Amino acid sequence: EAGVVQSxxxxxxxxxxxxAFWCNPISGHNTLYWYLQNLGQGxxxxxxxxxxxxxxxxxxxxxxxxxxxxxxxDSTLKIQPAELGDSAxxxxxxxxxxxxxxxxxxxxxxxxxxxxx
Amino acid sequence: KNEVEQSPQNLTAQEGEFxxxxxxxxxxxxxxxWLQQHPGGGIVSLFMLSSGKKKHGxxxxxxxxxxxxxxxxxxxxxxxxxxxxICAVGMxxxxxxxxxxxxxxxxxx
Numbered sequence: 001e002a003g004v005v006q007s008x009x010x011x012x013x014x015x016x017x018x019x020a021f022w023c024n025p026i027s028g029h030n031t032l033y034w035y036l037q038n039l040g041q042g043x044x045x046x047x048x049x050x051x052x053x054x055x056x057x058x059x060x061x062x063x064x065x066x067x068x069x070x071x072x073x074d075s076t077l078k079i080q081p082a083e084l085g086d087s088a089x090x091x092x093x094x095x096x097x098x099x100x101x102x103x104x105x106x107x108x109x110x111x112x113x114x115x116x117x
Numbered sequence: 118k119n120e121v122e123q124s125p126q127n128l129t130a131q132e133g134e135f136x137x138x139x140x141x142x143x144x145x146x147x148x149x150x151w152l153q154q155h156p157g158g159g160i161v162s163l164f165m166l167s168s169g170k171k172k173h174g175x176x177x178x179x180x181x182x183x184x185x186x187x188x189x190x191x192x193x194x195x196x197x198x199x200x201x202x203i204c205a206v207g208m209x210x211x212x213x214x215x216x217x218x219x220x221x222x223x224x225x226x
Contacts, residue, residue, distance in 0.1 A: 042205070042217065042219060043160070045214070091159065093160075104207075105162050107162060108152075108159045108162070110158060110159035111158075111160075113157075
């Protein structure tokens with residue numbers, strides 16, 4: 001069974017440019033998470049989806065970040081315009097979802113490493 | 118004080134040694150996760166537990182709910198075990214995961 005797939009693995013852009021990351025969760029997983037991980041730190045939740053609904057986007061900087069999960073499967077995370085401080089690894093994770101809540105096992109993708117010059 | 122604290126922050130050991138990484142938390146949890154992250158790599162879930170003990174290969178995870186403490190043990194450590202090991206707790210009240218700062222483990226041949 002394929003795991004969580006993310007692309008691109010690496011992206012280098014200049015500041016003020018837009019960038020988009022794509023995530024394909026494990027088949028059948030209803031819950032999808034986008035995390036941001038700075039070097040040497042733990043992941044920080046940006047947004048959580050239950051199917052196509054964003055149930056928590058309180059940590060998403062909405063002035064420049066946007067996300068969507070059309071049809072409740074794949075998801076994209078966009079930054080426009082990117083700033084120097086956005087350089088980080090963007091991780092996508094998925095879990096079965098439903099009422100299991102935080103007691104569910106998470107499956108992570110390899111991450112997308114963004115460098116903003 | 119962080120809600121999830123791991124110790125040690127860094128650990129260097131020789132191949133074959135028995136490794137213990139500790140995690141203490143201060144909130145009510147529904148489950149505790151141990152995860153592994155290799156340099157430049159994604160995060161892999163090792164264990165999810167809410168009580169007792171789990172074993173997978175050379176890895177053992179234990180949790181004491183009363184003491185709010187969990188340990189991850191690696192027996193017969195190997196250089197390929199070198200990675201960052203992260204403890205994360207799922208809170209009772211919501212879906213949020215609170216992450217520890219991670220323990221960087223280096224196993225020397």
